[in-house]
Amino acid sequence: MNTDQGSQFTSFAWTDRLRRSCVRVSMDGKGRFLDNIFVERLWRSLKCECVYLHAWETGSEARTGVGKWIEFYNRKRPHSALGGKPPAVVYWLRKDETQPGQQEQRVA
Structure with a gap:
């Protein structure tokens, strides 16, 4: 470990x-903070943009809320480091570039 x-x-x-x-x-x-800087940034964003803004009453409400935020984060939230695109869009664009001839991938 x-x-x-x-x-x-x-x-x-x-x-x-x-x-x-x-x-x-x-x-x-x-x-060695650089080892986990990307995860630390994700947790900071999750806490500031989602967790601290809600007062969920149950664990299942929290799970649903966090799941929705992660979906938003990956598919719709613009990221400055990615030229304003969400991670899923960049992922599929790069995947298409590396594997030409594949079926078009849908992101939404």
Whole structure:
């Protein structure tokens, strides 16, 4: 298991449990923020654009709300790093470029 060096991953309870389960522990060096920067940005966007704006009463409401936001994020939300296009559009455009002759992929 590869993790960062956050306190939850360096605690004896966590590392001992992994070792007893015969799981090798690997930790990135301190300051390796670039390893997970893309996921950190996604979580920040999810929290600021979705989670903090809703007061869901049940776990199923939260699951549905987060699922809708992820669908929006991937298919409709413009991304400046992608020239204002959503990730799904860029993905299918690149896929079509690398595999000519395939059927047209629909995004919507």
